[in-house]
Amino acid sequence: MSANPRLCVFGAGAVGTLVAARLADAGGQVTVIARGARLRQLGERGLQLRSASGAAARLPVAARAAAEAGPQDVVFVALKGGDIPAALPELLQVVGPQTRLVPLVNGIPWWYRQPLSSRPVAAVDPQGALAAAFDPRRIVGAVLFLTSAMDAEGVATVQGAERIVLGPVVPGAENDAGDDAAQVGALFAGSGIDAAVVPDIRADLWAKVALNLATNPLSVVADATLEQQFRSDALLPVVSAVLDETVAVARAHGVEPRLTRERMLEIGARAGPFYTSMAQDHRRGVPLELGAICLSVFELAAEAGVAMPVARAVYDLCRFRAAAGGAAA
Ligand SMILES: NC(=O)C1=CN([C@@H]2O[C@H](COP(=O)(O)OP(=O)(O)OC[C@H]3O[C@@H](n4cnc5c(N)ncnc54)[C@H](OP(=O)(O)O)[C@@H]3O)[C@@H](O)[C@H]2O)C=CC1
Numbered sequence: 001m002s003a004n005p006r007l008c009v010f011g012a013g014a015v016g017t018l019v020a021a022r023l024a025d026a027g028g029q030v031t032v033i034a035r036g037a038r039l040r041q042l043g044e045r046g047l048q049l050r051s052a053s054g055a056a057a058r059l060p061v062a063a064r065a066a067a068e069a070g071p072q073d074v075v076f077v078a079l080k081g082g083d084i085p086a087a088l089p090e091l092l093q094v095v096g097p098q099t100r101l102v103p104l105v106n107g108i109p110w111w112y113r114q115p116l117s118s119r120p121v122a123a124v125d126p127q128g129a130l131a132a133a134f135d136p137r138r139i140v141g142a143v144l145f146l147t148s149a150m151d152a153e154g155v156a157t158v159q160g161a162e163r164i165v166l167g168p169v170v171p172g173a174e175n176d177a178g179d180d181a182a183q184v185g186a187l188f189a190g191s192g193i194d195a196a197v198v199p200d201i202r203a204d205l206w207a208k209v210a211l212n213l214a215t216n217p218l219s220v221v222a223d224a225t226l227e228q229q230f231r232s233d234a235l236l237p238v239v240s241a242v243l244d245e246t247v248a249v250a251r252a253h254g255v256e257p258r259l260t261r262e263r264m265l266e267i268g269a270r271a272g273p274f275y276t277s278m279a280q281d282h283r284r285g286v287p288l289e290l291g292a293i294c295l296s297v298f299e300l301a302a303e304a305g306v307a308m309p310v311a312r313a314v315y316d317l318c319r320f321r322a323a324a325g326g327a328a329a
């Protein structure tokens, strides 16, 4: 990677705004890809990021449509999982043969089975187009441990610790330029986001998948914050059961999640009065990320013959709530 790589954050919602602002603040040359009203808003107001403790910082940013940006050195994909297949033609405008691709997406990612199997994860890549489009050796897997919310004015508010775990999708796939995951991790030095690089990203991934499956749909059903979910004696047994079911799926696929169940419960209890991204979407009345967060795990569970009765019941209640319509924020 060059000394001043072209960094691109594709998607300027809660996560994209946070990551782009942190990278730009640390001196990175960042282009943000947005569309429609959000693109206009970024042109007028720049990136606006507020930490729970402080005032909103405003950073000017190069905001473009994908067609205008051209191939980049690193592309961080900060879209909802369900929006990625439709965005593929635009993504291909910014991803060249040398681009490192870093999907910042919850749930089981499209690359999960690669390179051992070319079978796509149907819940997130129904036609297999994403698996076919991107060389897994150029993908840096990422797991996000942070909470961010965006308001209608385009201000993202981040709460608590900001941590990203990075690792190669194809372990040992180093190239001439060295280790992609380590190079991407180094971009975050001094940014305020703590980036860790691990050899086995799937272990971290399953820990986060379990946390999301246990809390995102339930946050919609119960209209509960993270701390309420982990502290309420009515909700905690549901959260714990879904964590256990997900850990069983991970183990059936040969992965021990990096966090123990106790640690996940500890992290959740400290999470504060934050509504999950799915609860935020429900309030905004926009589609929920059920494919990436729920259906992808059910797909892997069915394949391994693991039952997930509690997770499925919460998912059914959640889609009922979603069909009934979200409350206005
Ligand atoms: N928010 C959080 O705290 C956390 C979120 N995550 C995960 O991070 C991922 C991103 O979530 P989040 O940032 O919250 O989601 P948001 O909905 O806030 O942002 C997604 C953004 O993608 C944009 N977008 C969608 N399609 C395109 C396209 N084709 N071209 C340009 N922009 C596009 C949307 O713009 P438009 O309005 O135009 O549709 C929107 O601004 C998800 O997988 C989420 O689960 C992970 C950890 C924490």
Ligand SMILES: CC(C)(CO)C(=O)C(=O)O
Pocket: 106, 144, 145, 146, 147, 211, 212, 215, 216, 275, 276, 277, 278
């Ligand atoms: C639940 C949470 C905050 C976990 O970090 C998350 O990933 C989300 O809101 O989607």
